[in-house]
Amino acid sequence: xxxxxxxxxxxxxxxxxxxxxxxxxxxxxxxxxxxxxxxxxxxxxxxxxxxxxxxxxxxxxxxxxxxxxxxxxxxxxxxxxxxxxxxxxxxxxxxxxxxxxxxxxxxxxxxxxxxxxxxxxxxxxxxxxxxxxxxxxxxxxxxxxxxxxxxxxxxxxxxxxxxxxxxxxxxxxxxxxxxxxxxxxxxxxxxxxxxxxxxxxxxxxxxxxxxxxxxxxxxxxxxxxxxxxxxxxxxxxxxxxxxxxxxxxxxxxxxxxxxxxxxxxxxxxxxxxxxxxxxxxxxxxxxxxxxxxxxxxxxxxxxxxxxxxxxxxxxxxxxxxxxxxxxxxxxxxxxxxxxxxxxxxxxxxxxxxxxxxxxxxxxxxxxxxxxxxxxxxxxxxxxxxxxxxxxxxxxxxxxxxxxxxxxxxxxxxxxxxxxxxxxxxxxxxxxxxxxxxxxxxxxxxxxxxxxxxxxxxxxxxxxxxxxxxxxxxxxxxxxxxxxxxxxxxxxxxxxxxxxxxxxxxxxxxxxxxxxxxxxxxxxxxxxxxxxxxxxxxxxxxxxxxxxxxxxxxxxxxxxxxxxxxxxxxxxxxxxxxxxxxxxxxxxxxxxxxxxxxxxxxxxxxxxxxxxxxxxxxxxxxxxxxxxxxxxxxxxxxxxxxxxxxxxxxxxxxxxxxxxxxxxxxxxxxxxxxxxxxxxxxxxxxxxxxxxxxx
Numbered sequence: 001x002x003x004x005x006x007x008x009x010x011x012x013x014x015x016x017x018x019x020x021x022x023x024x025x026x027x028x029x030x031x032x033x034x035x036x037x038x039x040x041x042x043x044x045x046x047x048x049x050x051x052x053x054x055x056x057x058x059x060x061x062x063x064x065x066x067x068x069x070x071x072x073x074x075x076x077x078x079x080x081x082x083x084x085x086x087x088x089x090x091x092x093x094x095x096x097x098x099x100x101x102x103x104x105x106x107x108x109x110x111x112x113x114x115x116x117x118x119x120x121x122x123x124x125x126x127x128x129x130x131x132x133x134x135x136x137x138x139x140x141x142x143x144x145x146x147x148x149x150x151x152x153x154x155x156x157x158x159x160x161x162x163x164x165x166x167x168x169x170x171x172x173x174x175x176x177x178x179x180x181x182x183x184x185x186x187x188x189x190x191x192x193x194x195x196x197x198x199x200x201x202x203x204x205x206x207x208x209x210x211x212x213x214x215x216x217x218x219x220x221x222x223x224x225x226x227x228x229x230x231x232x233x234x235x236x237x238x239x240x241x242x243x244x245x246x247x248x249x250x251x252x253x254x255x256x257x258x259x260x261x262x263x264x265x266x267x268x269x270x271x272x273x274x275x276x277x278x279x280x281x282x283x284x285x286x287x288x289x290x291x292x293x294x295x296x297x298x299x300x301x302x303x304x305x306x307x308x309x310x311x312x313x314x315x316x317x318x319x320x321x322x323x324x325x326x327x328x329x330x331x332x333x334x335x336x337x338x339x340x341x342x343x344x345x346x347x348x349x350x351x352x353x354x355x356x357x358x359x360x361x362x363x364x365x366x367x368x369x370x371x372x373x374x375x376x377x378x379x380x381x382x383x384x385x386x387x388x389x390x391x392x393x394x395x396x397x398x399x400x401x402x403x404x405x406x407x408x409x410x411x412x413x414x415x416x417x418x419x420x421x422x423x424x425x426x427x428x429x430x431x432x433x434x435x436x437x438x439x440x441x442x443x444x445x446x447x448x449x450x451x452x453x454x455x456x457x458x459x460x461x462x463x464x465x466x467x468x469x470x471x472x473x474x475x476x477x478x479x480x481x482x483x484x485x486x487x488x489x490x491x492x493x494x495x496x497x498x499x500x501x502x503x504x505x506x507x508x509x510x511x512x513x514x515x516x517x518x519x520x521x522x523x524x525x526x527x528x529x530x531x532x533x534x535x536x537x538x539x540x541x542x543x544x545x546x547x548x549x550x551x552x553x554x555x556x557x558x559x560x561x562x563x564x565x566x567x568x569x570x571x572x573x574x575x576x577x578x579x580x581x582x583x584x585x586x587x588x589x590x591x592x593x594x595x596x597x598x599x600x601x602x603x604x605x606x607x608x609x610x611x612x613x614x615x616x617x618x619x620x621x622x623x624x625x626x627x628x629x630x631x632x633x634x635x636x637x638x639x640x641x642x643x644x645x646x647x648x649x650x651x652x653x654x655x656x657x658x659x660x661x662x663x664x665x666x667x668x669x670x671x672x673x674x675x676x677x678x679x680x681x682x683x684x685x686x687x688x689x690x691x692x693x694x
Contacts, residue, residue: 041120044108048088049124049688051079052104056126056686065128065592068102069095069394077104087112093123100128124691128592152180152666153195153654157387158622158639159183159202159292161648168194168654177656182385182639184219184294186287194654199383203236203281205294218383219280220296221252233380236274237283239297240265241309253277253380255300255321262313262329270305271377272321304337313345320375322354333367336375341365390603390620390638392497392516392588398576399514400494400560401464403428403475403484409448411477413440413464418494419566420557421462427451428475431458435470438463449479464492466554482517493530493549494560495579501602502586510549512579512615516588517602521611529615530563530580531663532632535571539660545614549580573662581664583613583633587620587640600641607631616665625652632656633665 055077059068077090089107096103106122153168154160160181168177179185179195184202187210196213198204203219206212209226216233223229224242232238232246237254240246245264250256254274258265280296287293300306304321307313313328322337323330325345333339333350341347341358347365353373358365396402402414411428415421426440431453439461441453455461465474466489474488477500484498487505495512502515506523510533513519528545536548547553550564550571559566562575573580587603594600603620607613609627616633617623621641625631630653659665 040110041108041118044088044110045106045120045122046108048079048090048106048108049104049122049691051088052077052090052092052106052124053126053686053688056102060128060592060686065100069100071095102126122691124688126686126688128686151177153177153634153656154179154636155181155385155388155634156623156637156639157182157385158637158643159294160185160637161292162187162192163648164626165651166192166195166648166654167652168656170194170656171658177654180385182387184281184292185217186292186294199385200294201383201385202279203294203296205296216380216383219277220283220294222295222297235380235382236277236280237297237300251378251380255303255306256319257297257300257302257306257309258314259309259312261311262315262331265312265314267316268305268314268318269377270319270321271379272303272319273379275379276382304335307345308342317350318375318377320377323352334373334375336373339365339367388636388638389594389640390585390587390618392514392585392620393590395514395577395579395585396497398495398562398579399497400562401492402497402499404499405477405479408451409479410444410451411475415440417561418492419559419561419564427453428464429453430473431461434458436461436463437467437471437473438465438475440464449477462558464558466490484515487523490554492555492558493533493552494558494563495530495576508546510545510547510552512582513584514579515586515602517586518604518606519584519586520606521608523608524610524612525608526612527583527614529583529633529663530560531573532583532614532660534573534660534662535564535569539662542658542660544660571662573664578664581616581633582618583615585618585620587638589640594640597641597643603638603641605637615663624648627651629653630655632659633663 059065073092073094075092077092079088079090087109091105092102093105094103103125106124108120111117170177177195178197178199181200185198185200186205187208191208192210198212198215200217202217204215204217204221206223206227207225211228214231215221215229218235220236221232221234221238223240223244225244227244229246230248232250234252238250238252238256240258242259245260247264247266249267251269253271255272256268256270258268283296283299285296287295302322302324304319305317305323307328308324308326310326311328313330316332317323317330318334320336323333323335324340327343327345329346331348333347336353338354339352339356341362344362347367350367351370351373352367353370356365356367356369400416400418404412406412412425413428414425416423426442427444428438429441429444429451430437431439436458439453441455441461443454444451445454446452465486467474468488474486476485482500483503484500485503485505488507490507491509491511493510497514499516501517502513502519504513504521504525504527506525508526510528510530512529513527530549533545533548536551537543537545550559550566563572563580565572584605586605588601589599600621604622605617605619607625607629611629614632617631617635619637621639623635623637625648628651632655
């Protein structure tokens with residue numbers, strides 16, 4: 001019996017071992033199958049992600065990105081490709097019009113209907129080329145926070161001609177303000193005060209009696225008259241003529257010519273090796289009188305430093321080329337080339353690598369000739385100005401009021417997020433009789449420009465603008481010029497978007513005015529950007545505006561809910577993606593091909609005399625001011641359309657003193673965010689910005 005029991009125990013042990021091994025093998029097979037299925041599902045999901053990217057790339061290349069931004073989501077995509085039909089599902093779930101990103105959810109499947117079926121979910125955010133951002137806000141984009149404070153009070157993407165008096169007023173101790181231009185900067189006998197720095201990707205020509213901390217150009221810097229520039233940086237040549245002076249440092253990658261004496265000029269460095277200046281106008285170029293291009297220095301007579309005019313001199317001269325002197329003084333000189341002295345000049349000390357030519361009687365040239373002397377002059381850095389874009393169509397959906405004319409010629413307005421008015425589309429018309437002008441109504445009689453409100457109870461109807469009297473209309477539309485005009489006491493506060501041109505006449509307005517084409521002002525116009533006026537016009541005990549956006553004495557029952565927290569009595573300056581920082585924005589296009597300037601619509605903003613703008617201004621193309629104009633903010637002109645001429649004449653003042661904390665004049669830029677905006681290269685690729693498994 002003991003033997004039988006032992007055999008039974010051994011048999012039982014073997015049975016357990018066999019069953020255990022069988023179970024282990026089965027488990028490993030299941031694990032391997034599951035892992036393989038999961039891997040295949042992941043592969044399908046990522047294949048789908050690439051197909052979605054290719055689809056978005058196609059949308060961009062076809063110029064349909066704007067339409068996609070305005071589409072209704074979610075959108076289901078049908079993906080076709082080798083190995084994906086029926087095993088990959090994809091949906092576009094959301095877009096971010098600010099950062100220009102699209103979010104998609106992709107599901108990859110394998111072994112459907114079998115025990116090995118596996119599914120993998122993937123969420124991917126795709127970004128338009130050059131859009132930057134973090135998937136929600138782009139640096140410097142709509143409502144985005146700039147990486148550093150922006151002190152470019154004037155930023156133009158095309159040649160800028162300054163005339164009359166340009167004055168920038170700033171708080172004591174404020175950062176230096178700058179004019180930044182993609183192109184040339186020129187002046188026409190005007191004065192510029194309060195601007196410390198001008199940067200240009202072309203040439204700078206200043207002939208006014210102004211003073212600057214720095215002038216920096218990728219081509220020439222040409223100053224004369226009584227101009228003083230503490231620092232000049234020129235990637236080609238610098239010419240400082242007449243009574244102009246550079247008391248600090250002048251650096252030129254090419255050559256330098258100065259005419260002031262040693263007491264007026266500091267250090268002068270000339271590299272005699274200008275780089276990357278093929279796009280510069282020819283030396284000695286003189287533009288037509290009506291052009292905004294800048295004059296350039298004449299071809300250097302001396303390849304190095306030319307001090308041949310009278311008593312021209314400098315405290316220090318260092319050049320890889322030659323130096324010519326007349327009767328001026330140089331305290332310290334180092335030149336790789338030769339030194340030519342034409343009169344009784346003085347050189348206190350220095351070295352040259354070439355010859356010394358001077359009158360025999362001049363004993364004041366104390367230099368040593370060092371054969372083979374090499375002088376290394378550091379190069380001037382290139383000016384880089386970020387290229388930005390703006391399209392009014394991209395922000396239309398954010399507006400509180402969208403004004404347009406329908407096919408029949410009737411004025412209409414879409415109202416969105418305004419306390420006191422139900423969201424919807426309304427006719428903008430008068431009643432047949434009584435003091436009921438510019439009323440919102442849903443029932444009308446007549447057609448086209450003769451349409452009249454037919455809603456009952458006209459006394460309870462809502463108007464969006466107050467005329468000069470109850471019997472005066474405020475809104476008008478010229479069908480021939482496609483121009484809206486506003487003339488009245490004030491308009492309902494908030495973001496007002498207009499299809500076509502816009503002329504803002506007399507009145508005091510608490511709005512961001514956006515036009516798909518051009519904007520002009522006429523008469524005594526005052527526009528307070530919402531972020532400037534704030535909740536009630538009063539911020540931290542200071543009265544910045546006669547009334548506010550949320551508490552508005554003209555329209556006490558109407559307020560934009562995106563900007564006004566009435567329950568908490570707070571103003572929401574970050575609402576509407578930073579649009580509230582702007583008083584005016586103009587220009588649009590129907591696609592994303594910003595390289596096609598001829599297809600850009602409008603974008604020109606013209607401020608007439610006696611215009612007072614409390615907020616920043618962004619022109620999609622060009623900006624012009626004249627007469628007595630005051631802007632409490634920054635001005636940007638993006639040159640996205642055909643060229644005319646950016647100009648500022650008369651008296652233009654940028655008053656940046658004591659701005660309310662609710663306003664950021666250089667922040668919340670409604671355009672393509674990032675460093676340089678959206679890429680216009682048709683071959684630039686839509687990219688995956690981030691992804692995660694669901």
